[in-house]
Amino acid sequence: MDIYEIRKQQLVSLIGAQRKGACAERWGMAPAHLSQILSDKTAKNLGDDVARRIEVIEGLPRGWFDSISADEAINLVGGDSDSAGVGDASGQTTADQVRLMLANVKGLSSTARDRIIAAADESSNVVTVDFSRPDPVGDEVWIAHYDVRGAMGAGEVHHGYPEILQGIRVSPKHLREMGIEFKEHFHLKMVTGWGQSMAPTIKNRDPLLVDITIREFTGEGTYVLTWQRHLHIKRLHILDEDHFEMISDNERHGVRKIRRDDTYIQARVLYVWNGQPL
Structure with missing residues (x-):
């Protein structure tokens, strides 16, 4: 053994x-x-x-x-x-x-x-038998950073079982003091923005803090979503009963009209790890 x-x-x-x-x-x-x-x-x-x-x-x-x-x-x-x-x-x-x-x-x-x-x-x-690192400081918790790239452009193919790239240690108390709202820290994960369509708010390869329990539209904001079988990171706005507007912050990218019943929200982006709350 x-x-x-x-x-x-x-x-x-x-x-x-x-x-x-x-x-x-x-x-x-x-x-x-x-x-x-x-x-x-x-x-x-x-x-x-x-x-x-x-x-x-x-x-x-x-x-x-x-x-x-x-x-x-x-x-x-x-x-x-x-x-x-x-x-x-x-x-x-x-x-x-x-x-x-x-x-x-x-x-x-x-x-x-x-x-x-x-x-x-x-x-x-x-x-x-102690093989561990030093104790976490204060109320620090570990948040997984998954090998998931949400496209801020044409879209990324979503993988079913992403592996963890790395992780970060953060204080839930400090996150709340920064104005980031969440129920439980283990609902928080990290993914990566990919592309330029959300610049300057989210730059290419920026790590993003997301809440994976938010699986439906909860108000205007930035979401990780699947549309036409591709994973996107975009702002969503309700256009009418049947449609969203999928909005890019980069002025070079236009607004798309997408069907709400063909849009699957995977998470809501709470914070860009470059100091930008959303």
């Missing part, structure tokens, strides 16, 4: 009876990515960055995914002491048994091994 198997067991226990899709959304993961990690048929592992991110989002202690009890440490290789080549464990301390067992565990650094052995030697009931 290696560190990734330990994390997988912890992940299964954390999900419990929850819907996997809801967990994936809350953790900033594509549902397909989470399914691959949980599947016995794929070799997709729960990496350090994702494990640390989920711990922050769920309010878990650092290294929770890498934590095991002393009894579990003795059985890490998946059997009794004889199967691990220990033989008769009578007369051995817990630390001695754990030391021998860890010789068969892959993926642990020497520092992690020392910590497990030290904790077992102190008769600790829980052993924590």
Whole structure:
């Protein structure tokens, strides 16, 4: 058993009876990515960055995914002491048994091994292996930046299961002080503007903070929307009962009249990561 198997067991226990899709959304993961990690048929592992991110989002202690009890440490290789080549464990301390067992565990650094052995030697009931970054400051949360390019021009083909490019750490309190309105921080995601049609408000490749729970028109503003099977970032204005006006901020691009029943709102843009609220 290696560190990734330990994390997988912890992940299964954390999900419990929850819907996997809801967990994936809350953790900033594509549902397909989470399914691959949980599947016995794929070799997709729960990496350090994702494990640390989920711990922050769920309010878990650092290294929770890498934590095991002393009894579990003795059985890490998946059997009794004889199967691990220990033989008769009578007369051995817990630390001695754990030391021998860890010789068969892959993926642990020497520092992690020392910590497990030290904790077992102190008769600790829980052993924590810490691979994490420093604690977030204050009320910082992690917001996923997806590999999604919303076109500010001709349109981008939308992918069904976008992967995460990177993430940012922000303070929800600070965002609200800036006038950005949202209900829950885990509804916020980052995407990328692509093209020049929304300049100067949104420039090419500007990161955008969006609320993915807004899936219908909630008033004039800038939206991530699908129209004619392409993904756009545009301002929307109600023209009449059946039509929107799809508006570009760049004067070189005209206003388009589009049918409301052929327009699918994916999110509302709340903030351009160049200091421009929307």
